[in-house]
Amino acid sequence: xxxxxxxxxxxxxxxxxSAVIKCTYSDSASNYFPWYKQELGKRxxxxxxxxSNVGEKKDQRIAVTLNKTAKHFSLxxxxxxxxxxxxxxxxxxxRGAGGYQKVTFGIGTKLQVIP
Amino acid sequence: DAGVIQSPRHEVxxxxxxxxxxxxxxxxxxxxxxxxxxxxxxxxxxIYFNNNVPIDDSGMPEDRFSAKMPNAxxxxxxxxxxxxxxxxxxxxxxxxLPSGGSLEQFFGPGTRLTVx
Numbered sequence: 001x002x003x004x005x006x007x008x009x010x011x012x013x014x015x016x017x018s019a020v021i022k023c024t025y026s027d028s029a030s031n032y033f034p035w036y037k038q039e040l041g042k043r044x045x046x047x048x049x050x051x052s053n054v055g056e057k058k059d060q061r062i063a064v065t066l067n068k069t070a071k072h073f074s075l076x077x078x079x080x081x082x083x084x085x086x087x088x089x090x091x092x093x094x095r096g097a098g099g100y101q102k103v104t105f106g107i108g109t110k111l112q113v114i115p
Numbered sequence: 116d117a118g119v120i121q122s123p124r125h126e127v128x129x130x131x132x133x134x135x136x137x138x139x140x141x142x143x144x145x146x147x148x149x150x151x152x153x154x155x156x157x158x159x160x161x162i163y164f165n166n167n168v169p170i171d172d173s174g175m176p177e178d179r180f181s182a183k184m185p186n187a188x189x190x191x192x193x194x195x196x197x198x199x200x201x202x203x204x205x206x207x208x209x210x211x212l213p214s215g216g217s218l219e220q221f222f223g224p225g226t227r228l229t230v231x
Contacts, residue, residue, distance in 0.1 A: 034219070089157070102163060105159075
């Protein structure tokens with residue numbers, strides 16, 4: 001099955017700086033890579049996702065890059081703000097022969113933005 | 116829509132007792148997932164359903180865990196008998212058919228289970 005590794009486990013940055021979270025996956029057949037944000041005591045929510053036919057995707061201050069050859073993908077947050085403080089999860093979904101396949105999550109990165 | 120609804124939000128029980136967690140997915144969603152979240156293991160998929168049919172239960176830790184989805188608007192996750200190591204936050208999530216390249220899962224608020 002798919003194995004997703006995520007690092008760092010914790011990350012502290014000054015407000016206004018950039019934050020980068022990196023993930024690797026094991027199944028070369030994976031073709032969908034979402035990122036979820038979970039604020040303290042809240043539910044995980046999708047913030048951005050990318051498919052394997054795209055190398056980069058941006059949404060305002062958030063961007064995700066994908067390197068299929070190396071089997072790794074990263075989340076980049078620019079101009080960080082205190083409200084970006086949360087746990088971020090990467091995930092990977094292998095391409096299925098038909099129907100839906102399960103998403104495997106990384107262990108999570110706790111991001112703290114220091115005002 | 117109210118989103119995914121889970122009950123109870125908090126459950127404290129004693130070892131050996133039966134625990135039933137409940138979930139109401141978003142209307143019209145075809146997929147329903149049960150996850151367990153712990154500090155050590157993160158978010159683990161326990162089981163997921165497609166159109167009320169269990170598709171993959173390989174994440175269910177052992178026979179003490181069982182899940183059902185009797186209809187499109189209701190699912191249960193049961194633990195019998197419960198053990199202290201089952202203490203975790205259990206999330207239910209639902210998802211529509213893939214659309215526009217997105218496979219977003221919509222999570223419920225979770226049930227925090229404590230087994231004493």
